[in-house]
Amino acid sequence: MTDTPSAAAPPLPDLPRDNTQDGPAVRLYLVDGSGFIFRAFHALPPLTRKSDGLPIGAVSGFCNMLWKLLVDMKAQTDAPTHLAVVFDHSEKTFRNKLYDKYKAHRPPPPEDLIPQFPLVREATLAFGVPSLELPGYEADDIIAAYACKVRDMGGEVRIVSSDKDLMQLVGDRVSMLDTMKNLLIGPEQVMEKFGVAPNRVVDVQSLCGDSVDNVPGAPGIGIKTAALLINEYGDLDTLLARAGEIKQDKRRQTLIDFADQIRLSRQLVQLDCDTPLPSPIDDLKVADPTAEVLAAFLEEMGLHTLGRRVASGGGGTRAPAAPATAAPRPVTATDHGPVDVTKYVCVRDIETLDAWIAKAHRAGVIAFDTETDSLSSANAGLCGVSLAVAPGEACYIPVGHEHEGGLAFDAPADLTQITHNEVIARLKPLLEDPSVLKVAQNAKYDIAVLSRQGINVSPIEDTMLISYVLEAGLHKSHGMDELSKRWLGHEPIPFKQVAGTGKAQKSFKHVPLEPATCYAAEDADVTLRLYLLLRPRLNTEGLLTVYETLERPMPAVLAQMEIEGIRIDPDQLARLSHDFSVRMTELEAQAYELAGRPFNLGSPKQIGEVLYQEMGLASKKTTATGAQGTDASILEDLAAAGHELPRVLLDWRQLSKLKGTYTDNLAAAISPRTNRVHTSYALGATTTGRLSSSDPNLQNIPVRTEEGRKIRKAFIAEPGHVLISADYSQIELRLLAHVGDIPQLKKAFLEGQDIHAATASEMFGVPIEGMPAETRRRAKAINFGIVYGISAFGLANQLSIPQDEAGAYIKTYFERFPGIRTYMDRTKQGARAQGFVTTIFGRKVNIPAVYSKSQAERAFGDRAAINAPLQGAAADIIRRAMIRMPAALKESGLKARMLLQVHDELVFEAPEAEADALINVAKRVMEHAAEPVVALSVPLVVDARAAKNWDDAH
DNA sequence: TGCGTCACG
């Protein structure tokens, strides 16, 4: 702990002095950025960006304040030489360790403010001002550390803030500036406020406490009394030591009884001058903003007025040259020169590594990539990390490369590397530094790998997701190789080329350092180039909010879910597998008997031969290639016509599917390390915004049949825990009711009716009470069909009714719900006019099929266009819930973990005692996930249940 | 590797 400023220390001997001017060499302005954000937010009306509704009130207020400050600064005779904006970092601080209630009853920041935090940091950098923050520290501590340091060097400090907690720093050479009230605060003003000199402010605050920050202080003692006591006894320690001398009974007793609490309060209010400096003071020198960068940022935010003022140099400041109205020239693929893999550096000693880390800090934006020995992040070991600090300037840091097993007859290559632990220790501060933006391609993978090394990468951006937001539906993949070819015209080295292919493929740790460096560093280089190229488009194309709110937070959430995994009972699966085998053998024998010969029941081709040629049954449908189909619906029809073999085949197929896809392979997927199964969720893989799950796919675990549900029962909770499944009820139909604005559907949902029965009642004019099950079933099929872009053929097929009957249903449906036809027509028209549709959250789904020459493909496009805004909005909503869930669980003090997502369902694992609390939290977060950006006209309803296994929880 | 089939929402 450092004392408050008192006697000025002599200037340090090595202080660089500027001989061309009088006064101290360093005149540092420190702006309390966090304080400013909140004040700007609350002082200004809610302002949103015109293009897409992104809230930017605080950003706007902050920019105006900063610009005014810069202008005023320059006009002064004693203009500052150094300047920085300081921010709180969202993590807990050392004060929470001292006192868990510190700032505890602060509400979370308003929803509209959250997306503005990163933007304000961007704004700071756009103005050419360094932005400082440090995990585990409050802005006030960082300000204190710089203030003490500069003061002790003989420099001057001005703190731009109105936070009274900073007044303890005021002294001869440290002052405060409240720009809101335009007040300069020196020792005199502090004296007025606290009744004591600045160096005793902490003592007063310790006594009177602070209800806003939850600093307890001494009960019943306010500023006046505190100042009186301190002035009488000199300082807090003396006061506490001599508390027995106080004349007033009550006051004396309070000070004696609460001495410990007062000392704790002092620790809470005392700012820590020993806080490490995030940047050297030299790096905070005042510099003019780059005109283009600043103009582009203000343009991006839609802050045209300030943009014009900045462009005209308002207030006598040297004006940035570019007019704010002229958009900066977009970066093009060739701006950064060709990719040259021979220029990359292999980092093998600490000095070189430190030099790259320093470059990375200066760059502020870097790309990185991790190389591992496995494809699944859950088990991947780290082989190396590559960094790109500028286009064409990249390195690879190997950590675990070794010779491949066996005797080397040639002299083995030199594999000197920095040790694993040293690399991790050096990289951790960089990768966790809030002021260095890390760009990755498919960030989820790198987050998971590094999280196992104890590194929490942040802040992070993902070029795959940027591409996905911009061009979902236009490309099969948003993988790096494709992006590189598409945007940079450069084909990266194929993995196969460095690691070999097939059985001979080696682990990356066995790849020699030179090719490994070319391959790995190239990935980082390409990623950085892609970022510089694609990221500006988010803005110009109005997709920044989608990226920031629906995509960018996902990798960290999913990485955590994948790491958690889920427990599966292998014995249960083994029993099922055996049971299925026995029954399949019986069915095979029956099938051979019925066919009159043995054949492969798993071969559709052989089934066709047996059924259609040898047994002479009529084949109903042909497949895409003209072969006679044997799928379930055909076999069902044949079985219904009285044939025995199709039934046997159907039964065998079901068991074969369950055994082959689930019982055998799920058990094999259990990680020996964790005893759990870890799926991999793909982002940027679907056209609509849904996730997909693979290796193994846990989004298609059987549920519809009795046999299948036995597999689901093998998904179990740990002892003392339960699984909780929470799923949205009819979310796509609810969205249809909202988006299509269908009064009857909205009414039915608002009244909590059975939606399919209500639909049937509306269509056929029958009461819901006593409705035949078949009537409801047909309405249900129609409701599903609508969401899919209905056709008479499809509905007829689904319900096994003639096509004209299905057509009549659809006609009736549209007559009863004319709004739905309007919605469908409007959506198709929009899709054909623009080539894409959007969800209510702004996600863009491209549908190139609407431009096809083929009528069939265009019809396909129409149906996809009708479905995408509904399926996509549902995907957006559950994403919003997932993104909020970790904080919601933490806030509620729950140990529960989110394990799985199945499109409209989230699966959690929680201690048994938490089950009810978790259900409450999960329901609340999920049911309100659309808010506040979209106010749905129908309620979202979530059903949740806890049980020992997934089937019973579902 | 492409196809048919089928598990899920």
Add this chain to the structure above:
DNA sequence: GACGTACGTGACGCAA
């Protein structure tokens, strides 16, 4: 009235 169909996924086994 054509077109051949429900929307979105991933995994398996067969056949080439």
